[in-house]
Amino acid sequence: MADLDAARLEDPELSEGALPLLPLAAGVVLPQTVATLALESEEAQAAAAAALDGDRRVLLVPRTDGGYARVGTVARVEDSGELPNGASAVILRGLHRAVLGAGVTGTGPGLWVQAHPAEDDPPSERARELGRELRSVLTVLAERRGSRRLPELLRSVDDPGALADGFGAWSDVAAERKVELLETVDVEARVEKVLDWAREALAEHEVTERIRSEVNDGMEKTQREFVLRQQLAAIRKELGEDGDDDVIETYRERIAERSLPDAVREAAGREVDRLERTGEQSPEHGWIRAWLDSLLDVPWGESTPDRLEVEAARRILDEDHTGLDDVKDRIVEYLAVRKLRAERGITDSGGGPDSARGGGAIVALVGPPGVGKTSLGESVARAMDRKFVRVALGGVRDEAEIRGHRRTYVGARPGRIVRALTEAGTMNPVVLLDEVDKLGADWRGDPSSALLEVLDPAQNHTFRDHYLEVDLDLSEVLFLATANVAETIPAPLLDRMEIVRLDGYTEDEKVAIARDHLLARQVARNGLTPGEVEVPDDTLRLIVTDYTREAGVRNLERELGKLLRKVAAQVAAGDVTPPIRVVEDEVQPLLGRPKFFAEAADRTATPGVATGLAVTGTGGDVLFIEASVMDGEPGFTLTGQLGDVMKESAQIALSYVRSHHDELGLPGDAATRRFHLHVPAGAVPKDGPSAGITMTTALASLLSGRSVRADVGMTGEVTLQGRVLPIGGVKQKVLAAQRAGLTTVVLPTRNGPDLDDVPEAVRDVLIFHLVDDISEVLAIALEPEASSQAA
Numbered sequence: 001m002a003d004l005d006a007a008r009l010e011d012p013e014l015s016e017g018a019l020p021l022l023p024l025a026a027g028v029v030l031p032q033t034v035a036t037l038a039l040e041s042e043e044a045q046a047a048a049a050a051a052l053d054g055d056r057r058v059l060l061v062p063r064t065d066g067g068y069a070r071v072g073t074v075a076r077v078e079d080s081g082e083l084p085n086g087a088s089a090v091i092l093r094g095l096h097r098a099v100l101g102a103g104v105t106g107t108g109p110g111l112w113v114q115a116h117p118a119e120d121d122p123p124s125e126r127a128r129e130l131g132r133e134l135r136s137v138l139t140v141l142a143e144r145r146g147s148r149r150l151p152e153l154l155r156s157v158d159d160p161g162a163l164a165d166g167f168g169a170w171s172d173v174a175a176e177r178k179v180e181l182l183e184t185v186d187v188e189a190r191v192e193k194v195l196d197w198a199r200e201a202l203a204e205h206e207v208t209e210r211i212r213s214e215v216n217d218g219m220e221k222t223q224r225e226f227v228l229r230q231q232l233a234a235i236r237k238e239l240g241e242d243g244d245d246d247v248i249e250t251y252r253e254r255i256a257e258r259s260l261p262d263a264v265r266e267a268a269g270r271e272v273d274r275l276e277r278t279g280e281q282s283p284e285h286g287w288i289r290a291w292l293d294s295l296l297d298v299p300w301g302e303s304t305p306d307r308l309e310v311e312a313a314r315r316i317l318d319e320d321h322t323g324l325d326d327v328k329d330r331i332v333e334y335l336a337v338r339k340l341r342a343e344r345g346i347t348d349s350g351g352g353p354d355s356a357r358g359g360g361a362i363v364a365l366v367g368p369p370g371v372g373k374t375s376l377g378e379s380v381a382r383a384m385d386r387k388f389v390r391v392a393l394g395g396v397r398d399e400a401e402i403r404g405h406r407r408t409y410v411g412a413r414p415g416r417i418v419r420a421l422t423e424a425g426t427m428n429p430v431v432l433l434d435e436v437d438k439l440g441a442d443w444r445g446d447p448s449s450a451l452l453e454v455l456d457p458a459q460n461h462t463f464r465d466h467y468l469e470v471d472l473d474l475s476e477v478l479f480l481a482t483a484n485v486a487e488t489i490p491a492p493l494l495d496r497m498e499i500v501r502l503d504g505y506t507e508d509e510k511v512a513i514a515r516d517h518l519l520a521r522q523v524a525r526n527g528l529t530p531g532e533v534e535v536p537d538d539t540l541r542l543i544v545t546d547y548t549r550e551a552g553v554r555n556l557e558r559e560l561g562k563l564l565r566k567v568a569a570q571v572a573a574g575d576v577t578p579p580i581r582v583v584e585d586e587v588q589p590l591l592g593r594p595k596f597f598a599e600a601a602d603r604t605a606t607p608g609v610a611t612g613l614a615v616t617g618t619g620g621d622v623l624f625i626e627a628s629v630m631d632g633e634p635g636f637t638l639t640g641q642l643g644d645v646m647k648e649s650a651q652i653a654l655s656y657v658r659s660h661h662d663e664l665g666l667p668g669d670a671a672t673r674r675f676h677l678h679v680p681a682g683a684v685p686k687d688g689p690s691a692g693i694t695m696t697t698a699l700a701s702l703l704s705g706r707s708v709r710a711d712v713g714m715t716g717e718v719t720l721q722g723r724v725l726p727i728g729g730v731k732q733k734v735l736a737a738q739r740a741g742l743t744t745v746v747l748p749t750r751n752g753p754d755l756d757d758v759p760e761a762v763r764d765v766l767i768f769h770l771v772d773d774i775s776e777v778l779a780i781a782l783e784p785e786a787s788s789q790a791a
Contacts, residue, residue, distance in 0.1 A: 031094040251275070255296070291407060368502075368550070396440065399449065639678045731758050734755075
């Protein structure tokens with residue numbers, strides 16, 4: 001580009017001559033094009049007048065920033081006239097390019113300049129090749145855009161340079177590019193430049209068309225869905241099913257109203273946005289709504305204030321349950337700690353940010369059926385004024401039952417922990433994990449492993465359910481677990497729980513429970529009123545001793561229900577008139593013959609039978625171990641469905657008796673005879689080492705001919721040297737001995753401290769012998785020799 005005031009070198013051989021300059025304020029007129037130009041400025045009018053007065057040629061030069069273009073177009077004025085608005089105009093035909101020279105004095109009005117012609121040279125081979133490629137691109141572009149001018153240009157022009165100029169004259173080319181094209185004098189460079197622009201235009205058109213197609217498709221789909229939704233709304237209105245039309249807004253309001261953690265609120269917002277973009281006919285619509293409903297049903301931020309009065313809590317526990325002092329003390333301790341921390345504003349007991357989370361260890365109530373483990377959980381919730389939820393885990397084998405199913409599965413839903421919170425309506429309920437010892441494990445997963453995080457106070461503040469996929473704070477939940485036996489609970493899970501054993505009730509405690517709790521409940525269940533029937537303590541004690549023999553009170557309540565049904569039938573038939581007092585003599589006609597007897601005397605009257613004490617899944621029990629000897633091939637037979645450990649104990653007992661027969665005063669032919677040891681109740685599996693001294697006593701009794709005392713029960717492991725080793729379950733075994741009518745119990749010396757756990761009322765009626773050697777056991781358990789022979 002150049003300014004007219006700048007000096008230009010003039011080549012006389014190329015000089016076109018002086019021509020009037022007509023400046024183009026907007027647009028460019030390229031060679032071989034025809035244009036109508038309005039003469040709006042004085043310069044334009046003067047140049048047109050000079051051309052009309054002369055040879056009708058004029059130099060058309062586009063204006064640029066700071067002056068004029070370097071190259072202009074020599075054009076001929078074909079015609080002149082006026083536009084409909086009265087403005088003067090001329091019709092111009094571009095002839096060829098010309099390079100601007102210096103300003104000169106012309107023969108007419110206006111500005112005159114020296115013009116140096118720059119006509120196109122014959123095209124080179126490369127220019128022709130580029131021209132053919134340009135023609136192909138323009139053909140495709142014309143078809144895609146539906147242009148009428150480009151096809152005409154392609155038909156009428158063969159020269160590559162003219163084809164490039166014709167494309168430049170197209171209205172879609174920017175003005176800056178038209179000036180650039182005008183100044184490109186070399187044909188090959190000009191065609192190559194226009195080819196690049198044409199390719200850009202074609203690519204841009206393809207992108208534009210693709211976007212337009214997608215937009216149109218989306219608009220058509222949206223319009224179709226809108227019409228269908230309007231029709232569906234009209235149909236529902238006609239059917240009387242017109243509900244809330246703005247489900248999205250309802251969810252947004254629910255989210256705004258709830259006290260959600262930031263991460264949960266963000267997740268819920270994302271799902272609402274997805275729901276808004278998803279049509280009702282899509283399966284995801286229902287899945288998203290189900291997820292949102294489950295998430296918003298969780299009681300985020302909802303909690304009940306704890307009742308921290310220790311005396312009131314203890315009173316409630318005593319009202320609901322008789323006995324069970326250990327677990328009551330543990331609950332009271334828990335409340336006392338929370339009370340002190342709340343009163344003293346202690347929020348960090350260990351210096352760490354998470355040390356105040358949780359309420360300490362998880363309490364696991366372990367004991368036989370019917371001792372009140374489940375009902376104790378309800379009592380704890382009442383004492384703390386919290387909501388109570390029971391989660392039954394017996395037989396659960398799928399890990400997803402605890403953590404929930406992932407949303408990719410059909411019918412997925414949250415796990416039992418989240419459902420328990422939803423059911424409770426608060427984030428700090430008392431959750432009872434019932435029968436935790438009966439969890440299974442198979443190819444579907446191990447639910448006990450999923451409970452590890454739930455029951456760990458250091459981790460459960462970020463528990464993540466697979467369905468919700470957000471963090472839940474379980475640190476304020478009071479978890480109680482129940483189990484019949486602790487041995488079947490996986491070790492990692494057991495390590496996270498504090499075991500509190502409920503070993504069963506004494507006879508007096510059962511009578512008190514029946515009087516204070518069970519009787520009133522059964523009276524109401526059987527349609528009677530408290531004033532219509534009276535069952536005195538002596539009658540209750542008879543039912544406890546003759547009709548039940550259990551660690552708990554479940555069968556006792558069942559027998560009371562049976563007795564009261566009989567009474568209710570008599571009252572309904574008019575056979576008796578209330579009030580009715582059920583005395584001891586009336587129990588048998590109402591309940592039938594007694595189910596349990598003091599059979600120890602009958603069973604042990606024959607030498608070779610000893611009374612042992614054991615622990616089963618239903619509590620403590622007595623075992624009668626029988627031994628017999630016979631002539632024949634030496635050997636040892638064991639029956640009674642014994643486990644490996646118990647079989648080994650029997651072998652140890654026989655080996656001890658054989659090797660110490662002289663010390664024990666037994667016949668020396670024990671090694672040449674065949675022995676048979678049997679533990680009755682053969683359908684019940686038995687195992688463990690605690691029957692060792694009982695088996696040894698039975699064999700010694702058999703070989704010596706001396707009967708075992710009927711009032712003696714014993715338990716302890718024996719070694720080949722005759723040492724008596726400690727065992728477990730002392731409290732349950734002692735209670736079983738007392739229930740069976742035994743008065744003397746033989747225990748290992750090292751189990752002496754365990755007697756502190758036995759209720760004082762039971763210790764007072766039993767005689768305990770603590771022994772270290774099997775010889776001490778035999779001295780206590782076997783009848784004197786003269787007494788046995790007399791028997």
